[in-house]
Amino acid sequence: MMLTLALSCIAGLLALSVLAVASGRSPVTMRIVYGASLAASLVLLILATTHLLGAQAPASVTLPLGLPWVGAHFRIDVLGAFFLAVVDLGAAAASLFALGYGRHDQEPERVLPFYPLFLAGMNLVVLADDAFTFLVSWEFMSLTSWGLVIAHHRVSDNLRAGYVYLVMASLGTLTLLLAFGLLAGPEGNYTFAQIRDGHPSPAVGALVLILVLIGAGSKAGLVPLHAWLPLAHPAAPSHVSALMSGVMTKVAVYGFVRVVLDLLGPPMWWWSVVVLTLGGITCVMGVLYALMQNDLKRLLAYSTVENIGVIFIGLGLALAFKAYGMTAAAALALTAGLLHVFNHSVFKSLLFFGSGAVLTATGERDMERLGGLIHRMPQTAFVFLVGCAAISALPPLNGFISEWLTFQAILLSPELPSWGLKFLVPAVGALLAMSAALAAACFVKAFGVTFLGRPRTPAAEQAHEVDTLSLAAMFCLATICLAVGILPGLFMDALAPVADLLVGDRMPMQRGVEWLSIVPITDSRSSYNGLLVFVFTLLSGSLAAFAIHRLASDKLRRAPAWDCGYPDASPATQYTADSFAQPIRRVFGTLVFRAREHGDMPAPGDMRPARLVVDLRDLIWEALYAPAATAVTNVSERLNRLQFLTIRQYLSLVFGALITLLLVLAIWP
Amino acid sequence: MRGLSFDVAHLLAGGLVLVSFMQLYQDRLSALLNMFALHALVLTLSVAWQAYIQDAPHLYVTALIALVFKAIVIPIALHRIIVRLGIHREIDKVVGVGATMLLGMGLVALSMVVMLRVTADADPLAREDLAFALAVVLLGLLMMVTRRNAVSQVVGFMSIENGLVLAATGAKGMPLVVEISIAFSVLIAFIVIGIFLFRIRERFDTVDVQALDRFRGERS
Structure with a gap:
């Protein structure tokens, strides 16, 4: 019944795109398309949440579509319901944001038809229950998002981004096709139920793992398959960037989880070695790339790569623990990974909305041409700051919870029997810790250069706060960031049936723990109370602010900064994004990017200014x-x-x- | 009866392969067309014999179609074409006769090996028939590859067609509809290629397909 309703919503989304094509570019069309998308995704979100929270029994439907002797199988179980909720939360927020943001679109007729199709594609992937439907939905999702990437095709480089994306998406689908071909075997067992029953031999299992890592990993952005992601995600309109970065990468994670943890049967221990190594490398490389960027949206896209690394570390740990039968630890690692899936979808969408708001207000994506926006866009600045704090894993926000849980799982690694993993997992943990620190630096840069200081260009000086609907979308997501941070136990309990399904065990229930604390393993090991941290932060912050205002600076005045005797200091003399990244570039960049700096001095008599040139190589x-x-x-x-x-x-x-x-x-x- | 019917069918199918070899050997166009008529005649006999031993009267229609169109109408029409074009004495060869014959023998051996292995548990009559049919198809293809004149290529194409008909009649229960459609497709192909020949002739004063290649600025 619920599944039928969900499929009707998806069919409604498909019909919506026909409407969008038919009715052209009027503002009414825009409102109808985004409004109806919002309604459909809200219905789907409610359906998914009730299924997940009620831990209902799987339901399935077979439609007479697709291959004649297979049909199109759809099924919703707790794993699908969780990812359905992630997809539709992001979709609902993006639709709400787009109701306001879409008004500034120059060519809405290039975006509107693809948008509901893209949403429908992502929903279909998580509901598909046979290989054929899965692959068709997957490719449908890729193609419609490609249409959105090249929506602004007149902007230079967008077509190239679309081309690279198309090539990588085709490669990914090809490898997934081969993987499902191997899983289906010579008898052609295409439904997931048949695949689950037929246990593949270890060699086939390993091959499928590698193929799925390439296929789903290229869509998710695992290094070194991430190359398309920082090109394509920023090229799309901002609400679509949010969907691609926040949600579509999660659908790719879903594909990986579904195949490797569900369909493939019991894992081998060395599978986790591959996943963990890739996850660790992805983490560090993603954040280092992000630190080198001056384009706000590209920085966010690279930061997505880093977070995918975090998620894959969680999944790799779950594989390792599951392979050795340590199901409780596996449940912890899996919950950490999946919670990070949810968290990242929330705060990355929030940050992309923020960058979209900045883009609307100033027309700029280059941070070196922004600055001082906190005075002109205070509300956007506030929610963007919340997003930055969340993605930097600062308590009491949600990013901290999932990364902390991942570390809890890493701390269980000495109990693993394999010596290789005993050494590898702490090393991956070190990489994770380093990337968390670098991510914080990265978002200090993103927020500081964009919103603080003085405006660097007239465009930044004349910025205005964005419309109410866009702000509403961002405030909703910021509230969810805080809610997960304060009430993490609620969300971890919701994931318990998923862990039960995939690793055969669940984390201890957090509902009964007093004072909203969470205890991932036992009381004696570790616990965390988000509410306490929040109240403490709030109290000490207010107290400090009160004390400063009361005792130190009750006469607030604005005066020109000390200019060392040089009048009319240009805003360009401020701390720039490049200069902020310079120390890290010197430490890591010389190795990872072959970064070279050299001064470009003009010849004597030449009037042009001297420049400091930085060469980075990918x-x-x-x-x-x-x-x-x-x-x-x-x-x-x-x-x-x-x-x-x-x-x-x-x-x-x-x-x-x-x-x-x-x-x-x-x-x- | 069983032994005799098998022997005659075998003889006729083998005869078809033999005539294919004779086609390969002929390098003059008019002689080649005569050989093709003989090819179609042997096919007709073979199909008729199949109709008799399978007790399938509709195969007589197929035999009749083969006789009328392939053994009479098409060879006569092609004769007229080459006479009108003035190429009936032309010699057409790319690969030498000896090499072509050796290749052809290799192909027959290959089709025997493949077919007899693949259809190990089939009816012995159908097995032999299929093996010979494959040999005829491959020999027709070989002719298309080793000839440069468009008329010879048409003949090669129609020998392939004859091989397919042989295979189809060897298997019991082939519906007539397919036969008619195949016959018509060949007829249409013949018409198209006939027009095509005249067009080539008008444009380039030769039916040598190399002229087409020269026209495209390529060396053969």
Whole structure:
């Protein structure tokens, strides 16, 4: 019943895009499309939440679509319901934001038809219950998001971003196709129920793991498959960037979890080694890339890469513990990973909305051309600060909870029997800790350079606060950040049935713990009370503010800053984003990015100013993507000759192919 | 009866392969067309024999179609075309006769090996028939590859077609509809290619397909 309602909502979304195509670019269309998307995602969110909280039994529906002898199977279980809730929370917030933000879109007719389709695609992926439906929905999601990435196709580089995205998405779908082909086996068992029953051999399992890591990992943004993500996510309109970064990467995580933890059967211990290593590298590389960026949306996109790393560390730990039968620890690690999925979808959407608000108000994405926005956009600045604090994993907000739980799981690693994992997991923990610290630095930079100081350009000086609906969307998400931070036990309990389903155990219930504390393992080991931290922060902060205002500066005055005797200091003399990142660039960048700084001095008599030039090289792109692109170009140039053969040569090719196949058939044992 | 019917069917199918070899050997166009008519005649006999032993009267229709169109109408029409084009004495060869024959023998061996292995548990009559049919198809393809004149390529194409009909009649229960459609497709192909030949002739004064390649700025 609920599933039918959910599918009708999705069908409604599909119909909405037809309406959007038919009715063109009027503002009414925009309001209808985003309003109806908001309504549909709210209904889906409520359905998913009731299913998850009630821990209801799985329901399934088979529609006579798709492959004639398979049909389209849809099923909702607790894992699907959790991800459905994540998808539709993000979708609802993005639709609400877009009701206000969409008014500033120059070409809404390029965005409106794809938007509901994109939402429908993501919803279908998490509901699909056979390989065919899953892959079709997955590709549908990729293609519609590609349409949104190139919506503003006149902006330079957006088409290239779309191209890179399309190539990577096709690669991902191809590997997933192969993975499901292996899982389905020669009998063609395409439904997930059949796949679950047939246990693949260890070799096939390993191959499927690698293929799914490439397929889902490229969509999620695992290093080194992340290259498309910082290009494509910023290129889309901001509410779509929020969806792609906050939600679509989570759908990719869903694909990984569904295949590896659910369909593939009992894991081998070394699977976790692969996942953990990739997760750790992704973490650190993502945040280092993010620190080097001056484009606000690109910084956020790279930060998504980092958070995907955190999620995969949680999932890798869950795999390791599950492989050794330590189900309680596996439940903890899995809960940490999934909670981070939820948290990241909330605060990354919030931050992308904030960057969209800044973009609307100033027309700028480059942080070096912003500054001082806290005076002109105080409310946006406040929610953006909440988002920054949450993503930097500061208590009492939600980012802290999931990263803390991940560390709790890492601290259980000495109990693992395998020596390799005993050494690896603490190392990954060190990487995670380092990336958490660097992420904090990164968001100090993002917030500080954008919102503090003095405006660097007239555009930033004349910024205005954005409309109420956009602000409402951002405030909703900020409230959720705080709510998860203060009441983490509620959300962890909601995840218990998911852990039960995937690793066969659940964390201790947090509902009965007094004073809203959470106790992930036992009382004697560790506990955390978000409410206490929140009240303490609030009290001490207010007290300090009160004391300062009362005792020190009751006469607030604004005066020109001390300018060292040089009058008219330009805003460009402020601390810049580049200068903020310089220490970290010197420490890590010389190794990771081959960063070189050199002064560009003009010749004597030349009037141009001297400059400090920083060269950064993307080694992953140069080592992996550029050679692949060259190889493909070379091969296609060679094969191009096939276009210009004579008729007889073409016939000979057919003849040769036929003879070769017959020979294979004759020689085959 | 069983032994005799098998032997005759075997003989006729083997005869078809033999005539395919004779086609490969002929390098003059008019002789090639005569060989094709003989090819179609053997096919007709083979189909008729199949109709008799399978007790399937509709196969007689197929045999009749093969006789009328492939053994009479098409060879006569092609004869007229090459006479009108003045190419009936032309010699058309890319690969030497000896090499072509050796290749053809290899192909027959290959089709025997493949077919006899694949259809190990089928009816012996159908097995032999399928193996010979595959050999005829491959020989027709070989002819298309080793000839440069468009008429020879048309003949090669229609020999492939004959091989398919042989395979289809060898298997019991092939519906007539398919036969008619195949016959018509060949007829249409013949018409199209006939027009095509005249067009080539008008444009380039030759039916050599290399002229097409030269026209595209390519070397053969």
